[in-house]
Amino acid sequence: MEKKNSKTEITRKEALQRMGKYAALTAVGTFLILNPKKAHASSLPADPGGDGWPAP
Template sequence: MKKNKCTEDITRKQAIKKIGKYTALTALGTFLILSPKKAQAASPEPPGDGF
């Protein structure tokens, strides 16, 4: 198998470190987007409660 000379080889430790950063950012972003309090505040009032 030929190696592409344009890419850099990284160690397993470096790869795990990079994946960890992306995982942390993804988890934080998902939590902020899907936060139950924000979702509840943004939802419209149920029909019939207009008194």
Template sequence: MNAQEDQITRKDALKKMGKYAALTAIGTFIVLNPKKAMASSPPDPGGSGGLG
């Protein structure tokens, strides 16, 4: 393999980093706002199909 083929341009790198940054921001928002996430979820997401 040629080392030149493995390299990407600065523009491509910034595009990839932007995507990762967006995913990280969404994940962080979900983790740090559990009350809001719980408020939008159904009251009994498991239903009555328990072991008992």
């Protein structure tokens, strides 16, 4: 006897709505992980104490 999986089948519109929600959550999570202000604050300067000119 076959069972119908009518609950597991969704329409194209419902699938796009679900993917939109996942995309939004992914964007927020990525922004929180890769926050530019925190990344900049934790990075070291390229040459501490140097004036940018090579030594003679």
